[in-house]
Amino acid sequence: MSHLISVAMITMNEERAVARVIEDIRGALGSRPHEIVIVDSSRDATPTIAASFGARVIRQFPPQGYGRAMARVLTESVGDVIVTLDCDGTYPAPEIPVLAEMVLSGQYDVVNASRLEHRPASMPLANYLANWLFAFSAWLLVGVKSTDLHSGMRAYSHRVIRQVEVDPNGPALPVDLLLKPALQGFRIHEVFIPYGERIGETTLQRWSSTLWTFRRIFRLAISRFSPLSKSPVSAD
Ligand SMILES: Nc1nc2c(ncn2[C@@H]2O[C@H](COP(=O)(O)OP(=O)(O)O)[C@@H](O)[C@H]2O)c(=O)[nH]1
Ligand SMILES: [Mg+2]
Numbered sequence: 001m002s003h004l005i006s007v008a009m010i011t012m013n014e015e016r017a018v019a020r021v022i023e024d025i026r027g028a029l030g031s032r033p034h035e036i037v038i039v040d041s042s043r044d045a046t047p048t049i050a051a052s053f054g055a056r057v058i059r060q061f062p063p064q065g066y067g068r069a070m071a072r073v074l075t076e077s078v079g080d081v082i083v084t085l086d087c088d089g090t091y092p093a094p095e096i097p098v099l100a101e102m103v104l105s106g107q108y109d110v111v112n113a114s115r116l117e118h119r120p121a122s123m124p125l126a127n128y129l130a131n132w133l134f135a136f137s138a139w140l141l142v143g144v145k146s147t148d149l150h151s152g153m154r155a156y157s158h159r160v161i162r163q164v165e166v167d168p169n170g171p172a173l174p175v176d177l178l179l180k181p182a183l184q185g186f187r188i189h190e191v192f193i194p195y196g197e198r199i200g201e202t203t204l205q206r207w208s209s210t211l212w213t214f215r216r217i218f219r220l221a222i223s224r225f226s227p228l229s230k231s232p233v234s235a236d
């Protein structure tokens with residue numbers, strides 16, 4: 001039986017990138033059964049372009065933030081595996097079937113595509129150092145080894161999305177989406193990918209994202225020691 005792959009993206013004003021990103025996804029997946037699901041909060045032509053290229057577009061307007069958009073697109077996706085990426089040309093579409101297969105084969109429940117084997121030329125030094133500090137803190141406090149808590153490119157099994165509850169309010173949701181499945185005993189794996197130059201402007205708000213990253217890590221660190229929590233596992 002052929003599995004369905006959902007490619008899930010959230011978009012805010014990505015009209016310069018969206019057509020190319022969707023074409024790259026289709027090129028990478030070829031004849032494999034797939035759906036492209038987008039939660040869109042744009043003021044520009046992004047949703048019209050995305051729909052004309054065959055994506056299923058769900059409007060979330062006015063924008064409710066990265067977390068709420070990402071939580072919505074994950075629950076709307078019906079595939080056996082759900083692969084996320086930003087709609088800005090930074091993540092390598094050819095990796096989508098590779099990541100998806102690692103989950104579909106039953107080997108892993110979440111595959112995290114880390115951008116941080118080396119510092120990508122497209123990532124400012126401050127962001128690179130912050131990402132290492134986040135990763136170190138998560139290892140120290142939560143017991144999960146990862147090099148990139150903020151990657152937007154991941155493959156999740158449908159089961160993980162159904163069973164893991166995350167807090168969609170506030171930035172830095174990718175932190176919960178990686179650490180929570182690990183704490184619940186799901187099998188996490190990490191691979192390195194190249195990270196390209198963005199088309200258009202970033203929406204990242206550095207300070208609130210940093211604050212929320214630590215907030216999420218500390219919350220999980222505390223929950224580890226509550227009597228009901230399970231023992232943590234490491235990404236390998
Ligand atoms: N629907 C929706 N998408 C968003 C929102 N904020 C950011 N995005 C999208 O989320 C993805 C990641 O944001 P991006 O600006 O690339 O952040 P960066 O990768 O950290 O620089 C992009 O595809 C954005 O268009 C939002 O509030 N709503
Ligand atoms: Mg991006």
